[in-house]
Amino acid sequence: MPTIRKRGQHQWEAQVRRRGYPAQSKTFTTKAEAEAWAGMIESEMSRGVWVSRSEAEATTLYEALKRYEEEVSLSKKGAAQESSVLKNCKAIDLAKRPLATIRSADIAKLRDEWLKNYKPATVLRRLAVLSHVFNIARKEWGMESLSNPVELVRKPQPNNARTRRIAASNAPVGTPVGDEPESERGAQNGELERVVKASSSTLLPPIIWLAVETAMRRGEIVSLLWVHVDLNRCVVHLPSTKNGDARDVPLSSRAVAVLQALKDAREDANDAANEDDEDDVDRVFKIRSDAVTRAFERAVARARKIYVDDCKTAKLKPDGKFLTDLRFHDLRHEATSRLASIFPMHELTKITGHKDPRMLMRYYHPRAEDLAKRLT
Template sequence: MPTIRKRGQYQWEAQVRRRGYPAQSKTFTTKAEADAWANMIESEMSRGVWVSRSEAEATTLYAALIRYEEEISLSKKGAAQETSVLKTCKATDMAKRPLATIRSADIAKLRDDWLKDYKPATVLRRLAVLSHVFNIARKEWGMESLSNPVELVRKPQPNNARTRRIAANDESVVLPDGAESGSERGAQDGELERVVKASGSALLPSIIWLAVETAMRRGEIVSLLWVHVDLNRRVVHLPSTKNGDARNVPLSSRAVAVLQALKTSRDDANKDTTTGSEEKAGRVFAIRSDAVTRSFERAVVRARETYVSECRTAKLKPDGKFLTDLRFHDLRHEAASRLASIFPMHELTKITGHKDPRMLMRYYHPRAEDLAKKLA
């Protein structure tokens, strides 16, 4: 029989002792709550389905997130991105609560709060990380009694698929008569040419051209090693990719020229100095993925400002879509669309790394005018 005793003026302690099980005790504010809890525990022990809740009741979500980051996240390829998600989850009020007290209604409220400021895909990624934290705690951290409240809530449907193509040239700026030829050529530059010119990074221009010529992901480019670059065969080998499979990427003439220039510069530098870590010497680009994104975003902003200034000088209205809402990952979209006009879909999957041709349709966005030219 459970034991219920009063502790102080406003507390009741319930104790359950049963042979073969560790003693259980918990304090409540009312005797009715103490009775209900004790009866539930005793019933579970009698039926042989009882599991300890002490670990889940003593571990806060914040502590679980820290442990998850140290034991799970750091071994993932996308550790940097997931660390950012974990940081966001740690900052929530819910992080202060024990795991056992978090219910699906709490997760639903957090989901709705996030959806006010972020796109569904972003919220979906955050919920996926939270769900994995609960699953790991239940399966590997001795919290078998813990349920996963994230599994019970409705997931937002991502509706932010992008169809952004890169403008090849800016036809909206036509300088008045008498403009210098150099300025006129600059006005006709496409988006990527302008971003490259506006970049303050020595590496970003090469990364941009390599991305749009090969359809490689940002992480694949920055982790590229010279030992995997074969300029004679015009092939780059990627031993580790996002989907876990290795693949070989063919290089266009422009991609070969970009890598050849980098190799020549590297060889010249190695003649003059022997300093530097062996790891960085073996990498084509000594830069982090997040640094590439930040550098690209800054270059786009500067390029847009220059473009708007030129339009004002020419007394023309700037194109609202030119150099706006342009992201680095759009280069992969653009590259896939360009390559799709050269290779059949089953061959294109070997270049881009998609296992299913249907997945490639997310990135394949041909221009309607290009399709129209193929019609009789």
């Protein structure tokens, strides 16, 4: 039988002792709550389904997020991006509460608050991290009694899929640098050419051309090593990618020209410094991923301003869509759509690194006029 005793004027302590189980005790403000809790614990022990709730009741969400970041997140490829999500989750009021007290209604309220200021895809990423924290606590941190309140909450439907195509020169994929035909659409062509011209970075232009020619991710490009570049075979090897699999990426003639120019400049710099070029594991681009994004955003903004000024000088109305809403990841979309006109789906997945063709379709956005040409 459980023991219920009064402690002070406004507290009741319930104790449950049963052979084979550690003694359990908890304090409540009313005798009824103490009796209900003791009855539940004793019933679970009798049925052999009792598990300790003490750790889940003593660990706050903030503490769980911090432990998750140290033990789980740091080993992930996207640790830097997830660190930002964890930082935001630590700042919410719910982080002060013990894990055991957080219910699905709390998560639903948090979801609705986030949706007021963030896109559904952002909210989905945050909810996914929270869900994983609860699952890890339950499966690996000895909190078997803990339920995952995120699993019971309706997830927002992402509506921010990108379909942005880039207005570029009429040169097909594989055209060597400098051999592009002159545009037939005037200012409406050559978004990337204008961005490259407006960039003040020496690394950004080759990164842009390599991205739009190969469909490689930003992180894959900046982590590329010279030892994995084979210009004779026109292939670069990616030993570690976002989905965990290695892959070989074929290089177009334009991509080869970009890398060859970088390699020649590297060798000339080593010769000028009287150094032996023995360090074959040097990174091709010594720049961080976030720096690439910032440089690209600045170049796009400058290119847009120059374009608007050119239109004013020519007394033309600027196109509101030209050089606006352009992101670096759009280069991967553009490259995939261009490569899809050359390779069948099963070969394209090997180039882009998509395991699921359905995910690949999110990156493939053919122009209607290009499809119409196939019908003639």
